[in-house]
Structures are given as C-alpha cells and as structure tokens.
Amino acid sequence: MKRSDFKSRLFLKYIWSYLFILLIPLVLMTLFIYRNAVTNLRSEIEQSRLGQLTQAKVIVDGRMKELGEITSRVSYDERLTPYRIHDPYYSGEAIEALDQYKATSSIIGEMFLYLHKDPNIYSAKGLSSLDVFSKSYSFSNWNKETVYDDLNGVKFPTMRPADKVVRNAHLEDNMLAYLVPITPFSPNPHGTVLYLIKESELTSLIDSILGSYQGFSYILDNNGQILVDNRQGEALTAAEAKSLHGLTTGIHDRVLNGKPHSIVSVKSENIGWTYVTVMPSSQFFSSVVHVRSFIVMLFTIIVLAGAALALLLARMQYRPISTLAEFVHAKAKPKHPAEEAPLFGNELDRIRSALQEYSSRVDLQEPYARNHVLTMLLKYGNVQSLTPELADAFDLHFDRARHFVIAIGWDDAGETQEELHERQERIELLTQIQFPELHAHAYGAELPQLDQLALIISFDEVRSMDEFAQVRHIVEAVRGNLLETFDVTPTIGVGTCYGSPNQLNQSFIEACSALEPRASAGHGTVTYFEKLSHEPDHTLWMPSNSLMKLSQSLKQGSYDVAAQMISPTIRGLRASELSSLLRRCVCFDILNAMLKSAAEAGIPNLIQEIDPNMIYSHSLSELESGFLTLASRICEQVERNSRNEEQSQMDQIVSYIDEHYTDHTLSLESVAFAFAISPSHVSRTFKEKMGQNFVQYIWQKRLDEVMRQLKATDDPLKDIISRVGYLDAPNFIRKFKKETGHTPGQYRKLFAENDTFS
Template sequence: MKRSYFKSRLFLQYMLSYLIILLVPLVLLTVLIYQSAASNLRTEIERAHLNQLDQARTTVDARMSELSEIASRISYDNRLTSYRVHDAYYSSEAINALGQYKATSSIIGEAFLYFHGDDRIYSTAGMSSLEVFSQRYNFHNWSPQALKQDLNQMKFPTMRPADLVMRNESLEQSLLAYMVPITPNSPNPHGTLLYLIDESEFRGLISSILGNYQGLTYVFDNKGHVLTANQQGESLSTADTQQLFAQPGGIHSQRLNGKTHSVVSVKSELNGWTYVTAMESSQFFSSVSHIRSVILFIFVIVLAAGAIIALMLALRQYFPISDLADFASTKADRLNPGSGGGSASDELAHIRRVLLDSSLKADRQEPYARNHYLLMLLKYGDAKMLPPDLMDAFHIRFDRSRYMVLVIEWEEDYALQEQDDDLAPVSSLVSELTEREFPELSAAVHAVELPEPGRLALIVGFDQAATLTQDEQVQSIVAAIRQSPDEQPPLTLTLGVGTVYDNPDHLNQSYIEACSAFESRLSTGPGSTSYFTQLNDAEDKAFWLPASVLLKLTQSLKQGNFDVAVPTIGESFVYLQSSGASLPLMRCMCFDILNVMLKAASELGITHVNRDIPPLSAFSSLEELENSFLSLASRICSQVESNAKTEELTLMDRIITYIDEHYGDHSLSLESISHEYAISPSHFSRSFKEKFGLNFTQYVWQKREEEVKRQLETTSDPLKDIIQRVGYQDTPNFIRKFKKETGLTPGQYRKQHAESSGAVLADEDLDYD
C-alpha cells in the first residue's frame, strides 16, 4: 500500500510542497482554524440569540394579547358598567368581577378601571379618588395631571416606559403602566383599563427565555422609547440607544461605547415593539481561548519535527482524496464495466467525474421551479412576474409576436414506462417538448407539466410567416408537435388548441380556451385535435349564444379563474346586445348563460349559490343582470379556490401519514408516492415543500434519523441491521450523513447514551466508527 502512495504524482506533490514551504501553509492554516472557530461560534451564538429573542417576543405578544382580551371582556361585562360600578348596591359585585379578571393573568400587578370624566378610579381593592390614587402611586415621570389627561384621552393601547413609583411613601417599585381604552378598537372609547405591571415580572418573561445570556437587553415601543432594559452593569448613551432602535430586524455588528457589539433585533407585528440584545464581540474570541494553546503547541511540534511532520501531513491530506478516488473508480466501473477504474495517478480526474455527475443531479431540480412559474403564468397571465435573470436561467423567452396554448394528453401507461429518473420522471415526450424549436415555422415551445397525470400544457410562441395565413401556420405547428421522432412506440395524442394572442400576458385566456377545446374531445374522440376557434362551426343552430363562449365560461369557472370569467361574461352580453333579438328571446339566451354557470357549480359540488339567485324578471337592464352574473361567478371561483386549497391540504395530510407509516421501505420515493396518489411529481414536490417547509428527501431523512436514534438508545441491535430496518441500504453513506447532522457517529451516539444511562456497550457497536 505504501508503494502505491509513492507511485501517485498527487501524493508526491503534496509531500514536496510541505517540505519546501512548511511554514507558509502552517501559519495560514493556524490563522484560518482560529478565525473559523471563532466565526462559527459567533454565528451559532448569534443565531441562538435570534431564535431566543424571537421566542421572547412571541411570549410577550401573547401576554399583551391576553391583556387586550381581558379589556374586551371587561368592556362587555354588565357587572362593570358605569352604572353598576357607581351604584352602592352593585359596586361590591363590580369590584369582585374586576378581581376575577385580574386573577386570569399572572403578569398583572394591579388593574384599575376608569370612566371618562369621572374623578374616581376603581381597582380590585375598591374605589378611590384620582387624588388618592396619585398619592398611593406616585410616579416619578408621570404627573397626576398627565395621568388624568391620559386616562381621559387614550384611544389606543399604550405601554408607558418603566417608571419608579413611590407607593404609600415607603415602598419604591419599578412599574410599567399599560393602558387599554374600552371598548377596544372603538373610535370613541368611554373608559380606560390601566394595568400596573412589575418591571421585574416583565423582564422575567424575557430573561426566562434568554437564559444565562450576558449582554444588554432592550425593549422599545414603536416610537423608540425604552420600555424596559437589562443593562448588566453597562450603560449606553442616548445616541447609542437610539441606534439600537434604528437597526432593522436580524443580526448586525455595531459600535457601542467605543466597542464592537453583536446586535440582534426582532420587531413585533402585533404592537410594533422592538426587542434588541447586544453583546461585546470580544466575548466570542474569549470563548475559544483554549484553542490558541493547542495551535501554538502543534506549531512548535511541526517546527521541531520538520520532514517527518511534512510526510504525515502529506499522508493525511492524501487519505480522503484516496478514498474519494476509490469511490470514483467504483462509480466508473459501475457505469462502464471493464474500464479498470484508471491508474493511481488519475485520482482528481475520477473525483471530477463524480462531482460533475452530482452537479447534473442538482440541475434536475431546476425543472420544478421552471414548471411552477409556467403554471402561474397559465393561471394569472402575468409574464413579468419572474425577474429577467431567472427567466434566462430557466431558458424562458417571450420574444415572439404571437402566443397560444395547447393542452395535450397521452396514454398514461406508456408515460409510466418512460419513468427512469429517480428524481423527477417524465415521459420522453415531456423531455422533447420542454424547450423545442421549430425554425421552419418560426416557433418555440415551452412545456408545462400539469397536476393531472399524463397531461401537458404547451406554450407556443411564433412569428407570423409571410407565406402562410395564421390559421395555416397554427395547423402546421400542431402537426409538427405531433411528429415525435424518438417515440417508440408512437403515442396517441389528444390536443386542444386555444386562441392566438399577440401578448404573453393573455396566455391565461388561451389556456382556458385550450381546456375548453380539449373538453370537446368527447365529440371528436381520442387522438383528435380540437381548435377553440372552430367550436362554433359545428354548433347546433338551436343555440343562440356561441358554443365557444359557453365552453370557455365553463372552463374558467371550473378552474376558479375569475380573471378569465369576467371578459367571457362580458363577451356574452356584448353578443346579446348586438344580436337584435326580441326581449323574450334575449331572456332565453340569458337562461343559457345562467344554466352554464349553475351546471358548472353543480358539477363542482357548489350548491349554496342557487339560493341567492333572483329571477331574471327582477332585473330592469342587461347591465344589472351582467353585474349579477359577475357576482355569481366571483362566488363560484372563490369557492373553487378554497376547495382546491382544502383538497390539497387534505391530500398532503394523507400523504404525510403514508410516509410516516412507510419511511422504513427503501423503495419509498417521490415517484412512488406520486404514482400512489395519481399526481405529477413536480406538483407533489412543490406542494409538499410549501406545506411542510422542507422537501420530501429532507423529511424522510429526519424520520429515519429519529428512528435510528431511538433504536440506538433502546436496543442493542447491530448498527447495520438498524440502518437497513429504516430503509437505508448504504450504511457508510448513512454514517457520514448522521455525523454531519449530529456531530457524532452512530456508535459514538450510542456510547454517549449508554454512559449516561449506565448500559453496557457491545464491541460491534464501534465497528463503523
């Protein structure tokens, strides 16, 4: 084995480099390790502080919402009306009721109820005049006159900064005063509910979450006033304090008192309060001071050892590359049997080949994002919703003068035979049409995979040919799309073709029309091509409104696309006004439109809209009737959108249950679940990440990792058996990923848990470490 090392040019280059310039890389590596350790520690601490501060903000928001809720309940409590509170007979009942509300929140030190224009204030201890109240609670920075004015004029919930209060001329206490007008959110409140909160209790909410945090902590109101602060013995100037308030949310570096501090800031959306912590940056470096001694010790040893250390470093550098080269050779043998894996001097070439393969797999994620954008384009028709740089990355161009949409369907069985990619399988037809050019027709095609299996939408852009009419050019493009040179066997394709528009922003219109034409295939049969512009040619003369308009209206309602339904209904009424029909005949034509809308709603399971439809005789003009139809269409489309979201959430819940039950199956994949629930892989991948915040692979890995941890803690089974039971067949790869996630190998994890629980560790548990 040693002889093979010295035959490697790469290993010899490493050893020679360390011998010649030993000090240069040593110094650089020393500095890099130290700075990297300090930087990583700082990043981890700052992220932890950000999460803790955000949790503290959530806790305080919940308490403030609790106080506002109490105020709302008090404002509607008959026992606490002005009449009852002032009445000698009912006043005791009112005082008891106020005490009951105070007891519902542990943060309230005392609660006072004040009615505008009154010279008395009420608390759980009874009634007192404002003058007596000011004597009992003597605020340093809140005069009795200002107190009375605030109680009478307060219209929005307001928290006053912490203030020292002299109570009964003997006890000084720092209190926060939170005033909530009652009734809350009323433009003309009739009273004010005053909460007195002990500042230590308020700070305790935050400190209990921040733990042993050593630094400055501030809470600002929406105007920059400091409500409370924990300065840990360090005081800031007013200018520095305002700089803290002015910082946007997140993690920042700022100089305070002439020293660099790490500042973490979050802002509440509930009341606009800003929560800020600041810690001296020097504390991060003091936390890694022990690393300095280790680095200096290694530096001295390297200087003394010289050539021996150079050889050891060369070997150490070469070991991972040698492993990667062996892995690359294995990959090469698997892809090209009999290739021999290459010589010992070709390590980097083999590694480069594996990296290129990994890069190709990463590139396959791009179609998900591209397909999502094109789906949104078909729904909303806004071609400018994607920035130009992303459009270039997705190879999407809208540089033609004409645009239309085709809906295409093929036999599902054949499409499933073509699924050979583990990440995002599509049929060969999808691959061919994803980005297809037809230079002879000045046309380009973008394919969009629809949620329904075995169905595509094709966005076609073309420039008008000088030798063909527009209809002839469209028919030629459709014929060219039908010709798939690599199809084995040939497919039976059914197409629906929408209207041609001169702007890509109208692609949603063309898509609905293509769906309408596609739905008419029931009359033409599979393998046919239906043109939306030709639907009227075959219409029954007993119908007065064009069949194309009614089909387009049906499709727009079924897909919940109100943007397309509006002009379609408008087109129907324009036709009515220009038809010259008599009033009875025009009324019958209106029944056609209404029947189409009600039939679409019925097919979608929407029945409640029928009750809200007045008779057609109730309308005095076509404009009123059109507005009524638009209102009906709006309700149907809104319900379709709501139903679609509900169905998708329900489907995702069923899928997540299926994953939780089958994550131990090694064949579990994105494609197997997509096939199980009859949805396209790209649609499933997008929906899963939108709902759960992480992709399918990450979720399955977490489930398997948690189960492995549980079995490592509760069983003495061999590691290899545990890993295979959770559906992972590549044991070395699992161990590497487990260590990357937890910082420990599975054997070390089990050993750590066994030591803490006093269990005996089997020798075989260390085999994989």
C-alpha cells in the same frame, strides 16, 4: 469587535496574513538597512586602515632609505676607512664620525661599524671587542656565534625581527637589528654597519591603525618573517601569519582560526616589506549598536501600528464572511438543541458545504420549481411576475410575436410503473423543444392530472403562410415527435393565438375547452378552439366556444377569463337589436352554463341562493354585475375546494409516507403514481403544506428512526440503516455526522454514558 472573533481560525488567519504582508517587506528592508550600515562602516574602516598602512609604509620606506644613504656615506667616509680606524691617532675621528651619523636619524637606537675578521667593533661610544659587545647587548634569539657569522657573512641589507635585548646586564628592551654590508651592493663587502632600532619606533606607526577594534597589525619582511606586530586579541599561528606575505595591496576576506576576517595589505615596492592589519568581520556588526537600536525601535513601532492595521483590515474582510457563516449555522441548526452539532472547519468550509448542499437541493427541485412557474403563467397569465433572474435561471423567454397553448392528453394514464416511466420521458421531451424551421419554441408544463400536459408555444410569423397554417404545422410537429418517439397517439386541444404572453391563461382555458370533449371527438384527434362553432346557435344566441370557455374558466377557478367572457357578451346584448325576450334567453344560457359548471365543480346547491326572478327583474347592467359576482363566488369556492382537496390529499400522502418511509423504493414518482397525480404537483403541494421538501421530510423521518434505534437497541448500525430504507450506509453516516456532529457510533456511546450517569 466580538471576543468570539478571536476564536475563529479564519479571522486569525486573516490577521496573520496581513501581518506577514507587512512583516516580510519590513524585515527585508530592515536587513537591507542594517546590512548597508554595516557595509558602509566596514568600508570606511577598511579604507581608513588602508590609508594608515600606506602612510606607515611611506614613513618606514623613508627611514630605510635614510639608513641606506647613511651606510653609503659611511662606506666612502675617509675617517672610517680601515687604516684610520686602526690608527690610534685617527680612531677618535672615526668614533666622532659615527656619532655624527647616528644623530642624523631619529630611528637609530645604536649604530656599530664592523670590519670583516676584526675582533673589535666600533660605535659612537668607542671601540670594544666582540666579547664585550655580546655581554653589553644580549639578544634572546641571536647568540654570540651567530652575531659573528652574520657580521662577516651578510651580503645584502638584512633586518632581523624584533628581539628582546638586555643591555648592560640590567636594561631590557625590544629591538630590531638591521645589518647593511659596505660597500653597499658590492659583491665583496669589507664590513658591515649594524643599526639597532627600537621596536617601538616601528610599532608606533601601526599602533593607532586598529583603534578600539580587536585584531593584529604586522610588518613582514620580504621573506615573510614578522618584523614587528601589534596584537589586540587572539594571536595567529605562525603559518597563518606567514600566509599574509603574498597578499597584494588592497582589501581581502579570509577565514583565519575558523572565523571570517577582513585583511588590509600594503606592499612596499622599494624594500619588499608587507604591512598588514587583520580584523574579525563580526566586529563590524557589533559596531553599529546605535543603528541597531534605532532599527529595533522603528521596527517595534511599525509592527505595533501594522498589527492594529492588520486587525482592522482582517475585521473588515472577516465580517461579511462571519455574518454569512452565522446565517448558514442558524439555518443548519437541528431541531433538538441538545443535538446541536459542533462546528467543523473554518467559516469558508462551512459556507462552501452549505452552498453545495443548497445547490444539490436546487438541482433536485429545479424541474418542479420551473413547472410551478409555468403552471402559474397558465393560470394567471401574468408574465411580468417572471423576473429576468428567474427567466434566465429556468431558461424561459417569451420574446416571440405570437403565443398559444396546447393541451395534450392520452388514455394510458400510467397504470404501471413502466407507463409512468414513459410518461416522465414524454415530460422531459416536451420540457423545451425547438422548431427552427417554423421559428417557434415550446415549454412543457405538467398538469395535476397524470393523463394531461400543457405546452406553451411562442413563434414568429412566417410571411409565406398564414397564422393558422403555421399553428397547424407546429401542432403536427409536436404530435409527430410524440408518435415517433413513444408510439403513442395523443389527443390535442389547441388554444387561440394571442399577441401578448399575458393572455396565456385565456389560451390555456381554450385549449382545455377544446380537449374536454375528446371522448366524443375520438381518440387521437386535434381540436382547435377557434375552429369550434363561432356562429350563435338559434336557441342559445351565444357562440358555443364562448360558453365552453366560460365553463372551463369557472371549473378551473379563473375569474379573469370568466369575466372576459361575461362582460363582452352582456355589452354586445345592450348594443344589439334583439328583442327583450331573446336577450333574456341569452342571459338564461349564460346562467345555465354557470350553474352547470358549478355543479360539475362540486358546488351543487348554488341555484338555491339565486333569485328566481333575477333574469326578469334586473337590467342588463345589473345582470352583468350579478353574473360577475356569481362567477367570483364560483371561482373562490373552486379554489377553496381545491385547497381542501389538496390538503386532504396531502394528509393522505403524509400518512402514506409515514407508513412506507422505510421502503428504499419510496420516491416522489412512486408517491405520485400511487395517488394518480403528477410528481410536479406533489412536489409543489408538499412544500407548500409541510414547509420542507419531499426528500428532506423522508430523510428526517429516517434520521429520527435511526437515532431512536441507536438509543434503544444494540443492533449493528448497518442493520439499522438498512431497516429504515437507506442502502448507501457510508453516505448516511456522513450526513448523520453533519446533522448531529457525531458519528452513529459516537452518538450511541454518548447517550449510553448519559443513561449511566442519570
């Protein structure tokens, strides 16, 4: 993997994309697992607390029921009647009875019996006055007067909250006071049984519920007072603690002290007490440390493996794009390395920009490329060279049964700009036309001469008319379109129909042969090659149309067509019964036609290289070979002359462009008009000779001149752009930046700084 790949934003974007594809479900899955572990742990803890609270409730309910039963027995025990208690003889039995009752319950710390309005109070230890009792049991929140009032006034069993008690002036303990009137449930009780219960007897039931967790455990009476509590951490306010009284049995969530808490509540239906535990919910998350550590380790391993996989996938995805981007960059490099443009945007942006540029160039060059293909078919007739992709791109199809070529000429060769524009409209009209009623379609091709066009026509035969009639109807339809649309009368030469599109070159030669004598035939005539004289002239002994076709093929450098004229004629002479003299005369006709064509093609001295006795001293087979060799030499020389002429003409065109590139009206059409050749021919030849198309060459000339003036002058940019023939300044600036990597202003400043430093 290249280090430069990591400098690519696109490559990094691919890596991050794959990482996000991995991380998003991984994070969600991790959160799900972690959340599920926390939820399960919380559920287990809450259910455990609920079970323990229920167990504590059952135990406390049992103890309270036990105290209630003891109180009932006390109220009906004859030994504890007011008479016997006050009788000195039986008072000992009363004290003994209280001791026995006290021993029956482990929860009782001390047990007292008080009879209303009595100055004394009785216990298992004996009789004492209320003053002595108050001194022996000093409550922090229950003074002597309140004790007296509660002992005389309580109507229902009442449990006082845990309070600090100092016993015998030096022993300190936390105890609850449970007052039960006697007789129980009587509207007019005559006394009260007082049970002192150590707080630890109840807190021991709830101490283990929280375990190692922070929180609170409460036992609330039926009025919401906290009887006992167990605190591990911050305490609740009295109002918040009292709000827990109304909770139903179960698990609840509530915000206390501004934090979410988990609350488990159990309510006793027998005595109305509420048993509650409160824990901050955040502890559940901190409790799954082992799960969290495992998840972090697993997450790290997966991320590292995913990063490696993302790197591999990103490289596989990025490599073709990188290769294509490098190719685009290589093709877009400026001529001068010092002016190489920095890369803007990511690789896809540069590829998209290059494709748009190439597409615009293709759209601009497509008509000329299409015309070049058709011109090659007319010259060589090799339809197999037209690939299916190319045929589809140019919409060229030769799937009909018959094919022929029409050569069209006119006298107005475009002497003015208006006539040149009209000629372009004719070309566009004839680019592709359909004749549905005649089962035919045609493709137009520009010829190098401004006053000529060729039309390739393919059609399927119609059973109701013969072939020549159908050809004539097609030709008349073409002629009618030109007359109706442009009010121009064309002269037309029509080649012979052939069954294979590979013979289009022959039909083209024939069409040109039929068109050539248009001056003598008259303006606006239609000449059919196959209607020219087929009968041998008595002085020539060869059909005149064959000689015309031979002559035209040699002038155009088409050796294949020339050979197809020479070889059949010589073979026919060998098979004929003509005399030797007449055979020699026919050979003279062929030789004369070839020499005449060579002279007209610009090869005047060819006759000096021919043996004067060739006709007499050679056999027909030797003559055939000699004629074919001569035809080959003529065609090669014609091709060579054509290339030289094109090169010379192209040198003139390049010089013309170099002189006029600052003219904003300069175009392919104006150059073609200036040199009296077709725009298609100029485009094709310019590309072949110069290695770049016409538009690119002019753009480069103007760009170089702008760059020169930016470095050499201080003139305004708009004036410089206008002087080089470019009218659209914003578009020029955009293209300038794309080519050089700098705006014109930056380019000028850059070179000014370079000059300063140098």
